[in-house]
Amino acid sequence: MKIKQISSYNGDIIDTILKNRNIKDIDTFLNPNSSEDLNPFDLHNIELGANVLLAHLLINDHIGILVDADADGFSSASIIYQYIKKIEPDSHVSYFLHDRKAHGLTDEISQKIADSSIDLIIIPDAASNDVDELQRLYYMGIDIIVLDHHEVDKMPTHGILINNQLDENKSTNKNLVGAGMAYKFCQALDRILDTHYADDLLDLVAIGQIGDTSDISENEVRNLVFRGLETINNPLVKVAVMDVFGSLEGIAPKDLSFSIIPMINAVVRVGTEDEKDLLFRALNKIGDGRVWNVEKRKKNKKTGKFDKILVEQDLYEYAFDMMKKVKGRQNSMIKKSLEKLRSSTYNEGGISIALLDSSDEAAITGLVANKVAKKYQKPALVLYYKDKKYIGSGRGDEKVLSSLKDWCNETGLVEFAQGHANAFGISIPEDNFEEFKKRTHEVEQNEFVYEVDLIVKENVDRSLIEDVTDNKHLFGGKVQEPLLAFVGIKINKNFIRQKGSMLTFYENGVEFVMYGAPEGLYESLKNNFDRQITMDFVGTPSVNVYGNKRTLQLVLVDCERNESGQYDFIEVPDEITAETIIF
Structure with a gap:
């Protein structure tokens, strides 16, 4: 396991981390302000869009809002819905929901x-790029306002496009x-109407x-x-945050x-x-x-059994x-899909290719691909067959390829691979699929270096x-x-434990936790005659709060046993100063 410390440690871990993230103005970063806020009226078409909405409200027209299928889509649509209801409580507003995970103006x-x-x-x-669909709705006599942030391939000729x-x-x-653009639209309306409603919706802006x-x-x-x-x-956001963290402070x-956010995405x-x-x-x-x-089960302290009771719940x-x-149902779907994939995963090359039974599982291909990539410790594609294509999601592993998406596109065998470098959607024509699988044999693991903010030797600080x-x-x-x-x-080997695929080490009051630990790792560490072992850990600091108990954690991205006392570091060069130059 190769490790490189990004820069010299200056004695202040937070200051060191922020400098490693290339934060130039640390004071502004720590204390953000409105001094550089975008004037909403600098956005093309925003004044026109605001006036069109107000004109429709003035004559009590029927207004519709399309809710896009992710957390940003739900929050941005909610910002618009609530703002309209604030300025015109009796307005006639409808909303449209996708029946599957889809985006924009589908058929x-x-x-x-x-x-x-x-x-x-x-x-x-x-909808910035839904040119034909926008034209169709426009010719049906429907006015259109698009509030978007995605790149525009071709300017629509119909409707009002407001896009940063x-x-x-x-x-x-x-x-x-999307949520930020919805907020800017509401800010413009606030200025036109001399009201101050937009800031009431900032919690939804944060979610988006x-x-x-x-x-x-x-x-x-x-x-x-x-x-x-x-x-x-927002009352729903309050309930969710209180349930998980027990407080609205310090979120x-x-x-x-x-x-x-993951709960919204699960429902979507x-x-x-x-x-x-x-x-x-x-x-x-x-x-x-x-x-x-609602019928709930509550444990009876006297009998130790669970009694059924009725409780009242608000919206x-x-x-x-x-x-x-729904989140639990999604997790069950992922688990069942992974069990079925054991016999249908192509693993002979440097990329795992797993085939789902049908498009019924299309909504979870990305989540399943995450699990497959972790299980086999290499990039993964999870696909289903439809209309003579293999369609699905890819999840990369930087230890193997810096960008799985680019690698797929460079084969020339895919219809498309679009999204982020290591999290994207993909379509492979049936005629190219076997050749694509052969190409995966060319993929070999690169030498990977963990770039960390600090290396601490032989001490859990x-x-x-x-x-x-x-x-x-x-x-x-x-x-x-960090x-x-x-x-x-x-x-001490007595402080190494495994529960399912979660592996935990304990030392000096800190839990070193690895989720999705590789198969056999626990046995390889425990099945020997040593009372204690020496480990190298790389991970992200965290804290687990359960009741009144607070436990510090390092959530691991990697670990390995190292009894040699030798460390595979890439040294940070000393800063060149008058004191360090040798003449």
């Missing part, structure tokens, strides 16, 4: 809109995602910006996210990534139409006064329970982990979480 959603009675459709977080990526903008902030992994090191985005986390107003960007992926509808209604207080009588408690159930976890709000999105290496750590 199905376009038909739903066409069959409705709406006069104006607002589309946040999608356009060259036509006077100035822009390309780090705003974090959920779409935007660059939260940028001052305006960071300020919006921090303000949103400090003022969580960090990454906390939403481990609470409500595998939820029924009714469950998706319940999610949107709960986010937007639609049917706020309704109460559900937000009921919806959150649903979200947890709890204060370092404490400092990082106390400042967890500083990290998230493109501001990568990575630390603890090497030469003596571990």
